[in-house]
Amino acid sequence: MTQIKHERSTQDLVRAAVSGWIGVLPTYAQIGIFAPVLLVTLRIIQGLGAGAEISGAGTMLAEYAPKGKRGIISSLVAMGTNCGTLSATAIWAVMFFALEREQLIAWGWRIPFLASVVVMIFAIWLRMNLKESPVFEKVSEGEKSPALTPASENTLGAMFTSKSFWLATGLRFGQAGNSGLIQTFLAGYLVQTLLFNKSIPTDALMISSVIGFITIPLLGWLSDKYGRRLPYIILNISAIILAWPMLSIVVDKTYSPGVIMAALIVIHNFAVLGLFALENITMAEIFGSRNRFTRMAISKEAGGLVAVGFGPVLAGIFCNMTDSWLPILIMLVLYSCIGLISALLMPEVRDRDLSLPEDAAEATAAEKLRHSATQTS
Template sequence: MTIEKHERSTKDLVKAAVSGWLGTALEFMDFQLYSLGAALVFHEIFFPESSTAMALILAMGTYGAGYVARIVGAFIFGKMGDRIGRKKVLFITITMMGICTTLIGVLPTYAQIGVFAPILLVTLRIIQGLGAGAEISGAGTMLAEYAPKGKRGIISSFVAMGTNCGTLSATAIWAFMFFILSKEELLAWGWRIPFLASVVVMVFAIWLRMNLKESPVFEKVNDSNQPTAKPAPAGSMFQSKSFWLATGLRFGQAGNSGLIQTFLAGYLVQTLLFNKAIPTDALMISSILGFMTIPFLGWLSDKIGRRIPYIIMNTSAIVLAWPMLSIIVDKSYAPSTIMVALIVIHNCAVL
């Protein structure tokens, strides 16, 4: 059977799905490595002269800088993806993220170069954020354009599973480091290992992206034999009701991610003085469960539409937020109960 110019074989679809999954996994592994590092160790490495509370706030501020950069990166690379293609942009963004994450692992500490250490940290974080801003949206667009009709939900869920896999990998790495190293070893050199190890995933992901075919939809739209529509002005999207609705929905999910995976992890350890294994183990278990819940919801959205599953999960997050968070921050509960609460709210509100 011959394949038309703008059609893709099953092999191409598999390669695109793996590329989308792996790239998003690298993005979220990079971000989760940093977020847990910021919450658990960076305040002592890069802000040692501040009080414990202020050092944690400053460390979390460097984490937040990456999110601001993501907004800019999403706009820049989103426009670029429409102009030069999805494949080239996804190659650029994954390279940016991977290099910056690796460089964080070789940064001098505050004790070595003083205030320049956190400045360099923030700089790398911003560049990393620029690339990350386009990764999940770009990979999602690529897979949606690759997927056959009626299977876009389950195919696009590979991107969401990538976020889950990245979170799991980063959390598992930190949990392993906390288990095998003493606090002194971790602060002296152990904190570098998770960032340096990410280079292995980066190299494979870059190789995969280099061998990926362009989106068939992009090729079809830009075919020289097809009439080219005049692109809409950049400002026109701000006049769209759909744009603001989608932004609001994504804003809520991203906010939950930062609150649960980063702030609560640091709060449990630094303020409530729980063992570091409690938040890392809970997030790791939750991410494993996500390998079942994410593809199921993707499959369900192909059967009954995207709207109903989205409403169900968001309603669940709203209803469960207060009781679950009340348990998490209450030291009177057993650590196992706190872990269960963290797992439940993480699966409903983030994954």
């Protein structure tokens, strides 16, 4: 079941408080080891809150959007994330230009965190003035009888035995794994190991994010026209096919910076941004109204945490062991294969009735059983 707006406002309030606390954290000289421990802890809380908010925003837009336009409307969530990434990059670029290195290290880094509190206050006001979605209101009226919502369906055990949950986690794992490899590890690997000019990966990812303002809504529109499965399948197959030629160009200094950047932009849009455009609407439709927000948030957090948390670390270990970039290629192909398999196994969920309580895979299986029983009788 989706969460009410006041619960989401609480999430915004927590994130605002965390951002403010980061901005006023004592230094290592003042409290010793507790300074980095607190910083890491607060950043983890901030990240979890942001992930939950993305799920909440995706759910809200999907439940408000009319059939036939859910994909392109829900892609606004990915557009917002993309815009946030670009804005953060631009803010840091201005600060690097405006402040001396010593000033930036001493106090300048705190400014974006403190300034973000203002944005969070606006977000809380916006959230408090939003009406619940039509789907939420429809389902709430239908659930006045407790018998219609079995308690057993709301347990962690039920979630972990749900095929839909694991399919959604697989989709997220594939996209997040590629994101961690390309946006985090590969960018650092090019600069620190291969000694590229740091402007090459940085500028390439910035340009790619700008192009994402076309890629993301385009994929949302295509998913409205051709379904959610087909774009997922095509993007993952494309990422698998393009991985070798694009990465072999990216790591080769004999190519001009423009060619290297172009190759990085291509693989980033196919393997990361395109998949992210499909993620929120697909997950909103694959889960039933009974547990949509909870299962969507957990599948996104679990898949993302494992893939992004451990992927770059493993890539670094394997690249150091082999003294080669091939582990990056292998991991990108594996992540894309996981996303592809999940897409092949999931039912088509485009324009599914969002007020249905069951998850899509379970509802499809039950329908097949009923159809089989009808034919037998």
